Amino acid sequence: MPQIFEASKKAFITGNEAIAWAALAAGAEIMFGYPITPQNEVMHYWTRLAPEYGKGFLQTEDELSAGFTVCGAVQSGKKAFTATAGPGNVLMQEPFGMAEAMRLPLFAVIQQRGGPSSGTVVYSQQEVTLTTYGGNGEGHRIVYSTATHQEIYDYTIKGFNTAWKYRFPTFLLGDGYQAKMREPLEMYNPEEHGIEMVKTYPLVGLQGKIGEDREPQHLCNIYSLEEELYEVVLKFAAEYEAITPELVEYEEKGCEDAEIIILSHGVVSRAADDAVKILRAQGIKAGYFRPITLRPFPQKQLREAINRKPARKLLIAESAYGQLDRLTKQEIYGETVAIENLFMPGVGIIDYDIINKVKSIM
């Protein structure tokens, strides 16, 4: 694979630009997209880089088309991706469902904006439920929730590899703040960091003469009988559960003696990290837990963190009205820790918000 950078380099760029560079470094070959804020600059940077590196781009008629063209592109064996947000994410649930059903190595970036409906173009964490469990399926998807530009870069590269290795649709879940703000990061060629890019391969348009060298491919997503579908879904579930231990990622700090654990994800976890440091300096034993993969969820690790001391309280802080909260509760069902909430749908959360909340409940 051609090297994009002569050597790894420091950059001070927006999250959307970091995605375009990371996709390039990951060897992505074509992007399909439809304008929606706050993901537009992913397309803007990609379209500027594409000619120089011989990459493809198509601005489709809508998000349905962007999602389905990616489905077609990956079926033909090309490393393809898209990026969207909000109502676009809603429309893309249809192609994401097809990717789930046909096990297509689709990779999509979601930059969350406010909802419901057109909401705001700015920021939220309100697309957690949609991205993890959207569609008429079982949520057999892999969702990375990033918190820094370095992670955006790292997990874009990793996202392509995850999609092609496991063939479950894979998502990088960011938000408008991460999309638009500038932050320093290191950009690099994957090989320099010891990352081997997973080779792509076609599912249709195979080499060889049909009937002599090979059989024709007949890919399907619809079944005649309930039992046929049942077998397929059970197989997917078993495969998903088998790979879960190698997929789950999380971050944990100070949970060993924590009276209260702050649970958050994405950009909010930066505020949680600061809040925990300040609370500890003030003598309150607070801990920090952050799922990086929202699907699959690090439920075993969270249960262990809760039970280590054990913590008396779990504070779930999110820029949504309980989406991480519901996800967490279903994952840690049976734990008796008291769960408190800081729900701020569609607005940012800073350390001060979390500290105040903790003091009001401790």
Add this chain to the structure above:
Amino acid sequence: MGMIAPAIPKSWYLPSKPHKFCPGCGHGIVLKALGETIDELEIQDQVVFGCDIGCSLLSWNFFACDSTQTHHGRTTPVMVGIKRSRPELITIGYMGDGGGYSIGSQHLLNSAVRNEKVTLILVNNTNYGMTGGQMAPTTLPGQKTETSPFGRDVDLTGYPTRGPEFIAELTPDSAYVARATVSKYKQLRRFLRNALRNQMEGNGFSFVEVLSTCPTNWRTNAQQTWHFLEDEMEQYFPIGEIKTPFGKGDK
């Protein structure tokens, strides 16, 4: 006693035969013509065949060509995604009138405008067959369906969509746009050949609507079926090549 078996296209996938379309359905004729055309052009190994949802879905394993199912209305973008990624492949999207003119109309329209180098075949039988015979964009004025039980009222639901005519308006001269009918087999073969040639030569968008029969939902006998196809449908949906880079065009 010896029987003379009808010639079967080489590109047909034999384990899926006999096919599952209703007796009297026109899909089998379209797919036979398509199979023979794929054989004639010797493109079996380069074709990627994509089918929509509805009766067209029953074609998903019809050919011994790489094939994929999609969603209702979304065959066009899947074919576009494949063609944009692998231009050496020959992509054939197969859909009904509901998939192409209703739920997937934005994809059809915009792929035509962009002159995507795909071949789309749309089978027009004036109703949604698979779901039980509802009104389609192509249902004729006065025609009874399950959702227009007293006949299509054009004041309430408008007039039938004339697809090739609007697509011809949207496309440049390098596109190929035609309407065929299962009642004129040789002409159907020629139009399909031209539509595939146009993609193979890299000219542009290629679209063939094929008038077809649905005696199950029309509730017609053989004679009535053929009458509806040849007399009533053809009157509203004229047959011919509307736009072709290959000479003057066959009216």
